[in-house]
Amino acid sequence: xxxxxxxxxxxxxxxxxxxxxxxxxxxxxxxxxxxxxxxxxxxxxxxxxxxxxxxxxxxxxxxxxxxxxxxxxxxxxxxxxxxxxxxxxxxxxxxxxxxxxxxxxxxxxxxxxxxxxxxxxxxxxxxxxxxxxxxxxxxxxxxxxxxxxxxxxxxxxxxxxxxxxxxxxxxxxxxxxxxxxxxxxxxxxxxxxxxxxxxxxxxxxxxxxxxxxxxxxxxxxxxxxxxxxxxxxxxxxxxxxxxxxxxxxxxxxxxxxxxxxxxxxxxxxxxxxxxxxxxxx
Numbered sequence: 001x002x003x004x005x006x007x008x009x010x011x012x013x014x015x016x017x018x019x020x021x022x023x024x025x026x027x028x029x030x031x032x033x034x035x036x037x038x039x040x041x042x043x044x045x046x047x048x049x050x051x052x053x054x055x056x057x058x059x060x061x062x063x064x065x066x067x068x069x070x071x072x073x074x075x076x077x078x079x080x081x082x083x084x085x086x087x088x089x090x091x092x093x094x095x096x097x098x099x100x101x102x103x104x105x106x107x108x109x110x111x112x113x114x115x116x117x118x119x120x121x122x123x124x125x126x127x128x129x130x131x132x133x134x135x136x137x138x139x140x141x142x143x144x145x146x147x148x149x150x151x152x153x154x155x156x157x158x159x160x161x162x163x164x165x166x167x168x169x170x171x172x173x174x175x176x177x178x179x180x181x182x183x184x185x186x187x188x189x190x191x192x193x194x195x196x197x198x199x200x201x202x203x204x205x206x207x208x209x210x211x212x213x214x215x216x217x218x219x220x221x222x223x224x225x226x227x228x229x230x231x232x233x234x235x236x237x238x239x240x241x242x243x244x245x246x247x248x249x250x251x252x253x254x255x256x257x258x259x260x261x262x263x264x265x266x267x268x269x270x271x272x273x274x275x276x277x278x279x280x281x
Contacts (some may be wrong), residue, residue, distance in 0.1 A: 042096025
């Protein structure tokens with residue numbers, strides 16, 4: 001369900017691209033140090049946005065450097081590190097663990113079971129560091145599973161459950177900015193869930209799997225889906241603009257105003273291409 005809150009690479013400047021990669025590599029490096037090398041298999045660019053957001057808001061001191069790794073053994077890659085990069089690394093592992101459990105319980109994927117076992121041994125430490133966030137992930141994903149099994153026909157209820165999860169992840173500490181960060185996270189989580197449902201609609205329809213748009217019984221309606229997505233992202237950006245962000249603001253603008261639509265537009269073009277192919281047979 002992750003991988004939608006990413007940058008539009010085509011519109012990034014070289015400087016923004018280097019910064020984006022450095023934060024990504026920093027999170028990857030931290031996952032390796034905090035949870036082992038195999039845990040990096042679940043690394044998502046969504047957590048780069050979370051790190052950038054908190055770094056811009058709280059302006060921590062950063063350490064940086066360049067290292068080679070298994071994926072990039074020849075040319076060293078730049079990385080940055082601070083407490084928010086470390087936080088994003090922990091949240092990535094926690095989310096990956098519960099997501100794998102969900103895939104194993106719902107679909108019986110053996111690869112998901114194997115990955116869950118990789119992450120599981122690091123969960124006690126992460127829960128100890130961030131009990132509120134881990135409890136929110138567990139509670140929300142359990143509730144989401146119940147709604148899906150009940151074939152819930154209200155997309156807002158399912159999306160709101162995932163929004164509650166993301167709200168807790170965006171709130172790093174209870175302070176002046178917590179309410180606004182929570183509102184941003186809630187809207188972002190709703191958007192992620194609805195985007196995933198829209199893009200998975202053809203596959204879910206073929207396989208008879210739960211999809212809120214299928215459960216509504218309204219049939220395929222991409223224009224209506226886009227209306228949901230535009231309204232939800234509008235709420236996210238409204239909260240985003242209330243925060244006093246300076247550092248990396250143009251990079252985050254790229255993500256929220258352009259990057260989040262890349263997957264949707266790509267999926268729509270793919271579906272239209274498939275429909276044209278069927279029509280030409």
